[in-house]
Amino acid sequence: MIPLIPQADLGAPEPQQLVADEAWRKSIPAQVFLNYFFAINYHIQESDDALGGLQHLPFFRNHAAELGDADVTALTKLLHTCWSTEYALRATAELGDDNFLRNALHWTFPQAYHAILSGLQAFLYTTGVRSNNNQLVRREVGRLVVKNAYPRPVSFYAAGAYGDFSIHRLPLAGYKAGLHIASQEIDAQAQIGQFLRTTRKMKAQWTRAQVQANPNTAIRSQKTGRPLDKWTSAHWQQITWRLGYTTIFDLLGRLRISQSSREIERYVEADIDFKLFHASLLNIVSYLNGIHETYVAKALGLERYRQLVAELPAHLQAGFVQERLRTRVEPVLAPTPPTAPAVAVEAPTYRMAA
Numbered sequence: 001m002i003p004l005i006p007q008a009d010l011g012a013p014e015p016q017q018l019v020a021d022e023a024w025r026k027s028i029p030a031q032v033f034l035n036y037f038f039a040i041n042y043h044i045q046e047s048d049d050a051l052g053g054l055q056h057l058p059f060f061r062n063h064a065a066e067l068g069d070a071d072v073t074a075l076t077k078l079l080h081t082c083w084s085t086e087y088a089l090r091a092t093a094e095l096g097d098d099n100f101l102r103n104a105l106h107w108t109f110p111q112a113y114h115a116i117l118s119g120l121q122a123f124l125y126t127t128g129v130r131s132n133n134n135q136l137v138r139r140e141v142g143r144l145v146v147k148n149a150y151p152r153p154v155s156f157y158a159a160g161a162y163g164d165f166s167i168h169r170l171p172l173a174g175y176k177a178g179l180h181i182a183s184q185e186i187d188a189q190a191q192i193g194q195f196l197r198t199t200r201k202m203k204a205q206w207t208r209a210q211v212q213a214n215p216n217t218a219i220r221s222q223k224t225g226r227p228l229d230k231w232t233s234a235h236w237q238q239i240t241w242r243l244g245y246t247t248i249f250d251l252l253g254r255l256r257i258s259q260s261s262r263e264i265e266r267y268v269e270a271d272i273d274f275k276l277f278h279a280s281l282l283n284i285v286s287y288l289n290g291i292h293e294t295y296v297a298k299a300l301g302l303e304r305y306r307q308l309v310a311e312l313p314a315h316l317q318a319g320f321v322q323e324r325l326r327t328r329v330e331p332v333l334a335p336t337p338p339t340a341p342a343v344a345v346e347a348p349t350y351r352m353a354a
Helices: 015-047 069-095 098-126 134-146 185-213 233-243 248-253 262-268 274-300 302-310 320-333
Strands: 157-159 166-168
Touching (some): 015 185, 069 320, 098 248, 098 274, 134 248, 157 185, 274 302, 274 320, 302 320
């Protein structure tokens, strides 16, 4: 058969184009990961109100704790760990060099996770949960999300068995997620929904592997007595209780990637906007830490919390902790009287968080 168009006229890709196409292909996993965290940040800023929404939650209004001196010491230690880790994360982001930020992912991923984890543990401490066990912390915070302890922008979650997941409090999560940065709320919710589903799927598969590896818990064939290799939906249903709820904290848990992991290299070598990635992470960290700080301040009492902040180490003085106290904590716990002039709220911008 003779082609109607000579091969030379088909426009064979140039070597440079092939290289660019290959670079883009290799960058897709990192771009998707960036999309996810940008989408969370976008959703937070689009859905948040001026004061963070906590004051509207019955769970927050009813939050109280009896805390002695030893408890204050324990909370101070957790908060100092949280703030020092966030300080290091901010210091990296502020350097601003693209190549530096690219390689900094080796430590900024775990820093972002642990900054939030320490603040979360401080909050959980005031609820009576005083454990370093990751599974226990994950289960308890999942329950708190479902019980509406968190404001609307981060109250979403996934539930259900493998193959039958349901997404809650994200009404647009069923739309197909694209490969581009979210430019409207439907894009953000679609990408967060996909992130929840893939994360819950990974958790379900990991849980199945753990269950089947244990002779005491393995689901076995009724004919042979051996652990089953293939599962039906009924088998997946049997382990659903082990999954708990999949929340924003499970999504942030995806940041726990070791320095020796091959996966981290996919991100380091990718052609993505690393400044945007760091800015998105830092905004999420700041938002969640502000929520946990407000809960701790309510449990301690605002004056005692102010004293704790006033006695911070030198590297944390006159910085983001005091700024969040002024802009996030005090407006909720010591709101301006209704007679005061209203302050105009600017439209959301996607700059570095305070």
